[in-house]
Amino acid sequence: MRIIGTGSARPSLVVTNAMLENFLDTSDEWIVTRTGIHERRVISSENLEDLASTAALRAMEDAGVTPEQIDFIICSNVVNEYVTPGLGCIIQGKIGATCPTMDINCACTGFIYALDIAESYLATKDMKNILIVCAEEPSRMMNWKDRSSCILFGDAAGAAVVTKGDDLKAIRLSTHCKVEALYQKRKLQPTPFLTKEESDGGVVMNGQDVFKLAVSSSIKDIDKVLGMAGITADDIDLYVLHQANVRIIEAIQHFVKQDRSKFPVNLNKYGNVSSASIPALLDDLNRGNKLRTGEMLLLSAFGAGFTTGACILRWSK
Ligand code: ACO
Numbered sequence: 549m550r551i552i553g554t555g556s557a558r559p560s561l562v563v564t565n566a567m568l569e570n571f572l573d574t575s576d577e578w579i580v581t582r583t584g585i586h587e588r589r590v591i592s593s594e595n596l597e598d599l600a601s602t603a604a605l606r607a608m609e610d611a612g613v614t615p616e617q618i619d620f621i622i623c624s625n626v627v628n629e630y631v632t633p634g635l636g637c638i639i640q641g642k643i644g645a646t647c648p649t650m651d652i653n654c655a656c657t658g659f660i661y662a663l664d665i666a667e668s669y670l671a672t673k674d675m676k677n678i679l680i681v682c683a684e685e686p687s688r689m690m691n692w693k694d695r696s697s698c699i700l701f702g703d704a705a706g707a708a709v710v711t712k713g714d715d716l717k718a719i720r721l722s723t724h725c726k727v728e729a730l731y732q733k734r735k736l737q738p739t740p741f742l743t744k745e746e747s748d749g750g751v752v753m754n755g756q757d758v759f760k761l762a763v764s765s766s767i768k769d770i771d772k773v774l775g776m777a778g779i780t781a782d783d784i785d786l787y788v789l790h791q792a793n794v795r796i797i798e799a800i801q802h803f804v805k806q807d808r809s810k811f812p813v814n815l816n817k818y819g820n821v822s823s824a825s826i827p828a829l830l831d832d833l834n835r836g837n838k839l840r841t842g843e844m845l846l847l848s849a850f851g852a853g854f855t856t857g858a859c860i861l862r863w864s865k
Pocket of ligand 1: 820
């Protein structure tokens with residue numbers, strides 16, 4: 549497969565660290581030093597499905613494809629206001645497409661999982677263009693009294709249109725069940741038959757465990773995909789990594805021993821936007837003319853599950 553278009557959309561409200569100081573026992577200095585995040589975009593009046601559709605339409609415009617030319621939609625989403633139908637169905641209607649859709653929930657690693665599904669579908673089915681939309685509103689999952697987690701996240705949508713091609717050089721997906729490191733539970737509707745207790749609340753995260761899992765799994769994934777592609781870390785032009793914490797990115801940079809300039813970062817402005825992180829960063833790079841034809845990109849992400857994934861992609865747009 550190859551990527552032929554990218555798009556993104558973000559909520560209008562900018563929430564700075566100083567704004568968090570108004571209701572949390574925290575400081576701009578603590579957040580910036582520990583995470584690299586200065587501000588994030590948080591949904592106020594917007595609906596996630598509108599951000600998702602805007603990102604999708606921007607990617608389609610960039611790719612030069614019409615809604616009728618989209619053969620399949622893969623939507624990566626952890627949570628939105630609709631339990632059902634899947635967000636992909638809603639996006640399909642909003643953008644005027646008529647193809648089948650599929651939702652996946654692989655947390656922050658969703659874009660890499662979606663690329664793998666797209667690669668397989670393009671190789672085995674009669675499809676030409678697949679739209680991937682990653683749309684997330686982690687702000688609605690947080691306990692906004694928990695200063696160790698709510699400061700990390702923002703909301704966004706990122707999208708890409710992929711078509712048949714030979715740009716995916718290697719891909720690796722993994723899941724290691726580690727629910728306790730990062731989870732959120734919700735109460736479902738009561739029934740006349742229910743006898744068990746259920747819990748409800750915001751995201752529960754063991755930050756230090758997640759940090760260690762993130763670094764160790766990313767390093768392993770990166771090593772493996774470089775080996776699969778038969779290239780070295782020096783051959784990668786840009787490391788497009790999940791934007792969770794700048795210290796995680798620096799730890800990975802240290803491991804691959806590459807110049808800081810190869811690690812684009814936008815988490816300072818947007819925080820961790822879950823699976824929208826990599827496609828929205830790719831879109832920023834694409835629209836900022838920071839990507840050159842023939843460049844080798846290494847994408848790597850991790851998220852609740854614990855899911856991880858990495859791939860090597862030649863940029864040929
Ligand atoms: N402001 C001020 N102090 C804080 C804050 C805050 N926002 N949050 C925690 N603290 C305090 C703690 O209470 C603790 O105080 P104590 O020493 O008195 O107990 C102290 O700061 C140190 O806390 P640590 O947890 O040790 O801080 P750490 O350096 O580990 O940083 C952080 C915490 C930023 C959460 C880090 O562990 C991290 O980034 N982990 C990865 C998180 C992540 O990436 N999650 C999402 C990944 S998966 C996905 O994307 C869905």
